[in-house]
Amino acid sequence: MTKLQAMTEGGKRLGHIKGLLAGMVKEGVTPLEIDTEAEKLIKEGGDKPNFKMEPGYRHSTCINVNQGIVHGIPGNTPFKAGDVVKIDMGLLHEGYHLDTSITVAIPPISPHVAKFLEVCQSSLDAAIFEAIPGHTVYDIGLAMQTVVETAGYNVTRRLLSRPWWLWVTGIWSRIRMAGLFRPRTDPLQP
DSSP states (O other): OOHHHHHHHHHHHHHHHHHHHHHHOOTTOOHHHHHHHHHHHHHHTTOBOGGGGSTTOOOSEEEEETTOOSOOOOOSOOOOTTOEEEEEEEEEETTEEEEEEEEEEOSSOOHHHHHHHHHHHHHHHHHHHHOSTTOBHHHHHHHHHHHHHHTTOOOOSOOOOSOHHHHHTTHHHHHHHTTOOOOOOSBOOO
């Protein structure tokens, strides 16, 4: 199996699981129930939940409710009407790490929340349009930022996509100050 075939197959598996988990987001269900189901489905497919490979993290997903941006730890607080739930998850398939996320709103939602979710989708669409060979991650981020700011919202400027424990322990700031991390600006490869 080629790298592309393995990643495509893994992405299909992950997409299927994502759809099943999105269907579970209802009033009364807890993030921990979704996390448990995610792990079960990933393992049933013969893959590994790669979030659990992060030292110190024991869940297969990160789940945020409402204002949480990213890296939410699944808990036992049930969802309620009007909640906006973000599920982030990944798996290891044939040696390749795949990651995805989805946002699900539990009706009824306010017009303000509906507009915000529309802008988020437009921002994602703009990013996908920019993700072509020769463009950089900067190009993708700028496309997203432009859509978000044009709609009157702001982007999160200090989001760490590094292991959460580096940030919690203060190590991440020392890594950045020492110049050991540089943002990626190299062109995307086909």
